[in-house]
Amino acid sequence: MADLPWLTIIGLGEDGPEGLTSASLAALNGAEIVMGPDRHLALLPDTGAERVTWPVPFADGIEKLLSYRGRKVAVLASGDPFWFGAGSVLVRHLSPGEWRAFPGVSCFSLAAARLGWALDKTTCLGLHATPLSHLRPDLAPGTRLIVTLRDGEGPAALAAYLTGEGFGDSQLHVLQSLAGPAEQITTHTASALTPQTAFTHPVCVAVEVQGQGACLSQASGLSDDWFDHDGQITKRPVRALTLSALAPRAGEHLWDIGGGSGSIAIEWLLTHPATQATVIEAVPERAARIAKNAARLGAARLKVVTGTAPDALEGLAPPDAVFIGGGLSAALLARLGDVAQGARIVANAVTLESEALLTQTHADRGGNLHRIALSEAVPLGSKHGWKSAFPIVQWSGRL
Structure with a gap:
């Protein structure tokens, strides 16, 4: 017993200890301290352990938990603590030998089992601490989503968001207190769900997306209309070629220097949920616009830095790829060679000097080195002719 980790993370369902394995029960009964939300603590019989309510906000409980290091502690979390749960947050503060975990059945698995949905064909998202716009890339008719929400007001807010995006015909299966004695499942049309409709936490919602709203393409090169801008934007065809050259991969970090509308960085983030990006933009109004574009398109994790490169690069997490869309200079390239050595780079130039x-x-x-020359058909009297855009010279390589 003395060789066991001091901390055990236990996934608890709404049925309380009835759903726990023998190993989970043994860890719970052997704990000196049990930490968790009041809702979970109320489900437990008296084990003789000291009970500590996890504070709100969640981060406030980390320091308190760590103060118990060396004692036998059990932390209660909902379902599977490592699927949009507290587990991954907790272990960031611990060494590998300090903890063990016994996951329970996740609300995603329970929801799929109740509805008969194939979980491998359903998008699962944790929206209890994330903006609702995080699901914007997944909004397309026929898509199925299961999402966790922060509280009982969440389903109405989700319904309002879907309706505002043109998907008010979506069916919402609201699943409350799954696997517990108070379990309840109701179905609503998003446009008909009013803010006055009350639900009980814990709650998740299974969404069958329907409607005529605009859908984000899964290919690089979104329509320019998706981005609010003041004319400083890498246009769709050049953006598609630029992202192809940048070649985003899961887990990689992009520096987008001279962000303009943020279109390159935002599309980089949309390629995979594990990608990261930082935009450096000198104009404050544009920096604010970039942040709004990112939030609206489901890329709120974009970091926006207001400043001018290379000075604004100091202290940033190192990149795997760099895009220069503005402010290109010999000094910037030289500095990048020092602070981003080995990273892939793509730079676009329009002026003769930059070329x-x-x-x-x-x-x-x-x-x-490529020279990209594009022309667009435009009205010419009663007929049409070609209007040429300024050619783009693009260099890609490694720093």
């Missing part, structure tokens, strides 16, 4: 710099950089460092 000359990239041509020389290609000669010095290698990589790929």
